[in-house]
Amino acid sequence: MADHDIFKTAFRTHNGHYEFVVMPFGLTNAPATFQTLMNNLFKPYIRQFILVFFDDILIYSQSMSDHVVHVSKxxxxLADNNLFAKLSKCEFGVSQIEYLGHVISSQGVTTDPHKIDSMVNWPIPKTVKELRGFLGLTGYYRKFIKDYSTIAKPLTELTRKNAFKWNTLAQQSFENLKxxxxxxxxxxxxxYSKRFVIETDASALGMGAVLMQDNKPIAYLSKSLGVKNQGLSTYEKELLALLTAVKKWRHYLIGQPFVIKTDQISLKHLLEQKVHTALQHKSLCVLLGLDYTIEYKKGKENKAADALSRVQGQNWHMELSTADLTVVSEILPSWIQELTQSYTGDSWIDELKQKAALNSNDPNPLYTYHHGVLRFKGRICIGNNGTWRQQVLQSLHDTSIGGHSGINATYHKVKKLFFWPQLKQSVHDYVIACHTCQINKGEHVPYPGLLQPLPIPPTAWYSVGLDFITGLPKSQGKDVILVIIDRLTKYGHFLSLTHPYTAANVAQLFLDNVYKLHGIPQNLVSDRDPIFTSLFWKELMNKIGIQLNLSTAYHPQSDGQTERLNQCVEQYLRCMAFEQQKKWMKWLPLAITLPSNSPWV
Structure with a gap:
């Protein structure tokens, strides 16, 4: 206890007046204070090989030799901080352990049999309080029970105000839940050496999903739809179920190819569809960077997810952090073995391993070496042996994520995740030698003289730039792109049109994608295209209250930001649709990430 807080713990007994000098049980802030202490003490090791929940310390290792080292640390x-462990309450070197009401072993995660016995022997509730106690205990394990909410629904209805009346239906639900x-x-x-499969489904009132490998469940998810989402179309409900599942289990899916199975066949072509709604925009952002395939599966074959989607009542979520269990149960991915091969015979790596060993007790070390992976400031170090460096550059430059970006943009993408000596030179050499870039990119030289830039907007979507990209080959009937960019955040919308188009067509796209999503901007910067100089357009902007700023004729530098973004979009589409140029519409939705992922735009 802090000296100035000791008097607050005073209590009187028949033997006199006493005060606590160490933290006792029962104080309001005692649990949070103790958990903070444990987190701070074990901070260098938490989720490396230790999990701490109050006084329950779980140490996990890949091998017995590693385990001895981890237990010693x-x-x-504990010894350095005058904390003590009671030997009779400790277990060492076991292959199965009870932790936070779960039994964790090499086979998987299951329920604690002692807790299940308590549920089975639970007497029939006589009051709402007793019923809530039973539902609270069973609800802790609902991630293990398919259709938990459906089974427990008659009981949950009895917890409403003045609704407790035990009947035959409640008794049947009580027994079925046990x-x-x-x-x-x-x-x-x-x-992580096997492919993950997510099966999703949505119904009128709910949505469900199952995460599996080899047709064996890893986790269940069931969630009821609120009043707002119940009004969505079937397509939007199925898309919402897909997004919910991917976001819930994203930590499993990053860096792994996986399959999404749905009974909504139109979702198979998600990337090829027109982007009209905020939910579609959100879906592309959530799925961007993930290696996924969407497959169609008939509803009658998708039994698990279909059943979960029909759950009504309270949401079915994992009460125990799935991320924590993932760390405990994580199997060493195959890519780590490939990465460690790149370290073979590399003197630079050997030197860093020695530094990592010397700094192992440092709370914020520059170098760490864990599970065979060497990191520098959190970034993965890659050795010179093998093709790993080449694969990284290829993945972050040649794919849709990289979009054949320039040297600086590619360097920043690689630098965020990886590290090796002369990294920038490696990126420079790779981009310069890229055949696709050499064919499709133009040459950029500094413009002579001093430019007068437009004033920087004070807030997002205060000032908007508009322009057209024309002369494109027809793709899905479209041959024009309307570019709309926020001049402060550089966030943009790329909307497809068919030539000829009218000012009314452009106005409708502007209202649907700017006004609905971001509100009314204060001013609009554009060139002197006939659409933007038409009487209709001027009157519309005047009625809405938007100031028009037209650039100087034959001087595109007046709105250089929009023109430069046009070049980036054209370059991206040329590179990604290089072999099939009439399929550029497939890549257009992904181009929305260019401004946010590229520091030079």
Missing amino acids: ALQV KAMTEAPVLVLPD
Whole structure:
């Protein structure tokens, strides 16, 4: 206890007046204070090989030799801070452990049999409080029970105000829930050498999903739809179910190819569809950077997700952090083995390993070496042996994520994740030698003289730039792109049109994609295209209250920001649709990430 807080713990007994000099149980802030202490002490090791929940310390390792080292480090931290572990409450070197009400083993994660016995022997509730106690205990394990909300629905309805009346339906639900708890399956551990499969489905009132490998469940998810989302179309509900599942299990999916199975066949062509709604924009942002394939599966074959989607009532979520269990149960991915091969015979790597070993007790070390992966300031170090560096450059330059960006943009993307000596020179040499870039990119030289830039807008979507990209080959019936860019954040919309188009067509796109999503801008910067100089356009902008700023005739530098973005979009589409130029519409939705991912735009 802090000296100035000791008097607050005073209490009187028949033997006299006493005060606590160490933190006792029962104080309001005691749990949070103790958890903060444990987190700070074990900060260098948490989620590396240690998990801490109050006084429960879990140490996990890949091998017994590593485990001995990890246990020694944990005990040393306790000894250095005058904390003590009771030997009778400790277990060492076990392959199965009870932790936070779960049994964790090499087979997977399952329920604690002692907790299940308590549920099975639970007496019939006589009051709402007793019923809530039973539902609270069973609800902790609902991630193991398919259709938990459906089974428990008659009981949850009795918890409403003045609704408690035990009947036959409630008794049947009570018994079925006990039975379901005794039959809870083992949720298998994720194996990163195998492909993940997500099955999703949505119904009128809810949505559900199952994460699987080899047709064995890793996790269930079921969520009811609110009043707002119940009014969505079937397509939008299915898309919402897909997004919810991907966001929930994203930590499993990053860097891994996976399959999404849905009974909405139109979602197979998600990347090729026109982007009209905010939900579609959101879906592309969530899925961007993930290696996924969407497959169609008939509803009658998609039984697990279909059943979960029909759950009504409270949401079914994992009460215990899935990320924590992932760390405990993580199987060493195959890419780590390939990465460690690049370290073979590299003297630079050997030198850094020695530095990492010397700094192992540093709370914020520059170098770390864990599970065979060497990191510098959190970035993965790649050795000179093998083709790993080439693969990284190819992935962050040649793919849709890289978009054949320039040297600086590619360098910043690689630099965020990886590190090796002379990284910038490696990126420079790779981009300069890229055959696709040499064919499709133009030459940029500094403009002579001093330019007078437009004033910087004070807020996002205060000032907007508009322009057209024309002369494109027809793709899905479209041959024009309307570019709309926020001049402060550089966030843009790229909307397809068919020539000939009218000012009314452009105005409708502007209202749907700017006014609805971002509000009314204060001014609009554009060139002197006939659309923007037409009487209709001027009157419309005047009625809405937007000031028109037209650039100087035959002087595109007046709106250089929009013109430069046009070049980037054209360059991106040329590179990505290089072999099939009439399929540029497939890549247009992904071009929205260019401004935010490229520091030079």
